[in-house]
Amino acid sequence: MKDKKLIVTGVIIFLIIATFPFWYNRGKAAPMPELELTAKAKAAKVCVRSTEYMRADHMQLLDKWREKVVREGDRIYVSPSGKQYNMSLSNTCLDCHSNKAQFCDRCHDYASVRPYCWDCHLDNSKEKT
């Protein structure tokens, strides 16, 4: 055990490096993003589903939409309240939320998710402004 010192120093250095992000960012939690609703979204009052559902599960809903539209050709969504919507990310979701940068992106950035929807689906809001 003549290397004991060396090993202990090594372990300590490793621990310091491994935990660096934790203590470096201590007390500096990023604030919750504030989402902006467009006038149109505000006027509509409700999304295709309740706000809580959309907040937690919009990705599952979009996944279902994708499956139905692409593979089965069913394109109309009848929400529990009986209202009909065209199942389209770029043309229904972004029609109300025509401020992708202040709505979708803010939360996605905060949660550090990078959905690649926009590689193909058009951010039509860009064209409008």
Place this chain on the structure above:
Amino acid sequence: MDSSRRRVLQLFGISSLALMTRPVYNALATEKHAQKAKEQMIRGDKALTAKQWAMVIDTRQFESAEDMEPLIEACNKIHNIPHFENQRHEIKWLWEDHYHNVFPGKGARFLSEAVESRPFLVLCNHCENPPCVRACPTQATFKRASDGIVLMDFHRCIGCRFCMAACPFGARSFNWRDPRPFIKETDPKFPTRTKGVVEKCNFCAERLAEGKLPACVEAAEGKLAFGDLYDPDSEVRELIKTNYTIRRKQELGTEPCVYYIV
């Protein structure tokens, strides 16, 4: 011995308790969402339906490539098809070709000059027995059961290009580059594609869903017909019955659904 038996029994007990947690949890969870919402996903009332969509192209009415321009332009425009100068990067859904390329092996000696010099419109044949679908390892290419259109699910495509090797008609194109900068005018209603996926004609499935005929058919002003191959009263069946039609590489048995009146 004794203690190990006890341990086993304990384990059984704990495991069965653990197995019970999920149903109990579910029961509680559904109770919480007792007003669980009922949603529905349906086809629009206006949607056009068929057992197997088919197209008839009256090649006699096309004299030169210019006659086809508006049709190709219409397709390119609404589907955000990029234009690449480099031929190897080309994306083609609908294009024009020579008789000998479209119908190889059907070149009789001293062939009718009119036929030989005529341009032919080519696109995916939406084969009834599509080899591209069989080749696709991810089911990104599939034959839609409801109306026989051979469709692409770009979300699933991994870009392996097996389908391109399998299609005997060269109907598929691969995106070697990000197509977005090469789209002249982006149509906001249709998505673009991304680098690394294959694409092809979709028989305008998105238009049929809204009760509209394919864009090329609309632009052709009667030179193309579109309808249900299995409806004996449809326009396409009437045309096939009353005209001499040929199909591309029929001998391969893929059963193309695009018919050519020559």
